Amino acid sequence: MSGTAVIFRRELAGYFATPVAYVFIVIFLVMSGVFTFYLGGFFERGQADLQAFFNFQPWLYLFLIPAIGMRLWAEERKTGTIELLLSLPISLGGAVLGKFLAAWAFTAIALALTFPMWITVGVLGQPDNGVVVAGYIGSLLMAGGYLAITSCISAITKNQVIAFVVAVVICFAFTVSGAPLVLDFFAGWAPETILAVVSSFSFITHFSSIIDGVIDVRDFIYFASLIAFWLFANAVIVDLKKAAG
Amino acid sequence: MAAMLEIKNLSKRFGPVMAVDDVSFDVDRGEVLGFLGPNGAGKSTTMKMVTGFLSPNNGSMRVCGHDVLQDALAAKRCIGYLPEGAPAYPDMTPHAYLNFIADIRGLTGSRRSERLDYVIARIGLDGVMQQSIETLSKGYKRRVGLAQALLHDPDVLILDEPTDGLDPNQKHEVRGLISDMAAEKAIVISTHILEEVEAVCTRAIIIANGRIVADGTPQELEARSAYHNSVTLRLAAGAANDVRPALEAMAGIDRVETAGDGAYIVVPSGAEPIVDQVGRTAREAGWPIAELHVRPGRLDDVFREITTDKEERA
Numbered sequence: 001m002s003g004t005a006v007i008f009r010r011e012l013a014g015y016f017a018t019p020v021a022y023v024f025i026v027i028f029l030v031m032s033g034v035f036t037f038y039l040g041g042f043f044e045r046g047q048a049d050l051q052a053f054f055n056f057q058p059w060l061y062l063f064l065i066p067a068i069g070m071r072l073w074a075e076e077r078k079t080g081t082i083e084l085l086l087s088l089p090i091s092l093g094g095a096v097l098g099k100f101l102a103a104w105a106f107t108a109i110a111l112a113l114t115f116p117m118w119i120t121v122g123v124l125g126q127p128d129n130g131v132v133v134a135g136y137i138g139s140l141l142m143a144g145g146y147l148a149i150t151s152c153i154s155a156i157t158k159n160q161v162i163a164f165v166v167a168v169v170i171c172f173a174f175t176v177s178g179a180p181l182v183l184d185f186f187a188g189w190a191p192e193t194i195l196a197v198v199s200s201f202s203f204i205t206h207f208s209s210i211i212d213g214v215i216d217v218r219d220f221i222y223f224a225s226l227i228a229f230w231l232f233a234n235a236v237i238v239d240l241k242k243a244a245g
Numbered sequence: 246m247a248a249m250l251e252i253k254n255l256s257k258r259f260g261p262v263m264a265v266d267d268v269s270f271d272v273d274r275g276e277v278l279g280f281l282g283p284n285g286a287g288k289s290t291t292m293k294m295v296t297g298f299l300s301p302n303n304g305s306m307r308v309c310g311h312d313v314l315q316d317a318l319a320a321k322r323c324i325g326y327l328p329e330g331a332p333a334y335p336d337m338t339p340h341a342y343l344n345f346i347a348d349i350r351g352l353t354g355s356r357r358s359e360r361l362d363y364v365i366a367r368i369g370l371d372g373v374m375q376q377s378i379e380t381l382s383k384g385y386k387r388r389v390g391l392a393q394a395l396l397h398d399p400d401v402l403i404l405d406e407p408t409d410g411l412d413p414n415q416k417h418e419v420r421g422l423i424s425d426m427a428a429e430k431a432i433v434i435s436t437h438i439l440e441e442v443e444a445v446c447t448r449a450i451i452i453a454n455g456r457i458v459a460d461g462t463p464q465e466l467e468a469r470s471a472y473h474n475s476v477t478l479r480l481a482a483g484a485a486n487d488v489r490p491a492l493e494a495m496a497g498i499d500r501v502e503t504a505g506d507g508a509y510i511v512v513p514s515g516a517e518p519i520v521d522q523v524g525r526t527a528r529e530a531g532w533p534i535a536e537l538h539v540r541p542g543r544l545d546d547v548f549r550e551i552t553t554d555k556e557e558r559a
Contacts, residue, residue, distance in 0.1 A: 006348040080332030087296040089321040
């Protein structure tokens, strides 16, 4: 079994060895329901789709994903097990990937448990199942984006609270980068192209086009390259820390 | 054959501090090297570099012929490492933890179960295999760490304070374990328990302020003590003889000290044994001798002399 797979198994089992997994799943499901039925107006919309469910997911992920990912590296540093991990015969990339994939698989499990939502829509009407599937895939990719950011930030510190707060702030910036909140910061001095680049980073822009049923491969590439970038940065940070001590 | 562990001109700087400063040494199969030094001398830092956790500013390291920096994975496969404080995943049980290590080390089939059984029995983990590591006592945690380091039967063992936190019986067991393995492996242990060096090490290196200040067998180091070959002489209770002038008058004597219990410690000026001379003087003068013995020189005297000397100069 490769090092990545061994790390993946240990990490995933680690979530379920403590109450973290169950607390997260329950809260995720309850909040999803609250957002969908109350804030999203699921019934009032009178449409057989999961828009009400997916629309609020960026905001739910914004806090819940950093809570899942903050421990990935910070805890290893706190307990000293990072010294053990890095002296075992596995590549750094393998360790980064194994940890990320375990956390991602865990969010996938939580996301999969929202299936009653889909059943509900199916019972009440005839939803476009293709759009629903695209929504789920988009949601998982977006969760991966939040998670890669958090994993990278978690490698910087041994304090999980710092990792959480910083990760939430960065995730927030990526979530709303298409909104005036972020763009006004650049608008005064930056050229138009920079503005366009920053606004193209927005999670919400890419995610909403996916859940609207507009399947554009560029949205998927966006999330995939975002994940790759942050995981690469994650490995670089762990490596730099070896030099700095 | 090249040494199992070769370290050349290793240096590590933390900001303005040279934690390890141009350290070089080799360890061969069959050697147990005791790595001594005051806290903060650079023992752990050196070990962390050899095991790939820290990267050095300078120097090279080879483990079983594999360069630690160029061919890290091959080098790491040859090493069993117990980090300082024996860290382990607290929410795992020793059972899950050792199986995780076995997976990573690529142990499979009968060899895997053989090694697991051997290590668990030899280190005495049977009773705690299903308890989470965070609930274990300090001694058991240390033993889980040792089991982890030994699991793949590595050629090179690097143990950072392997007996710290163990009770005297457990210390004795771990030392026995190290001695049993010594013939087939190259072992480096760091410690500040000097009796441990005398008990298990074939060679000792003393490091202070990042530099090697002494390197030799424990006996050679003991010989460097100013008290090496000094003679302790104690007279029977109630004896009123004034022996000091006679002792001081002998040739080859540096000084005569008085110990707390009324014994005299005669310190030689050179390396020549003086016990015969002291004995003859005592017999000729007819002193009532209660005790007369040679001190071989103690490692902690040497340790203190060498390391405090260094610090004052620095």
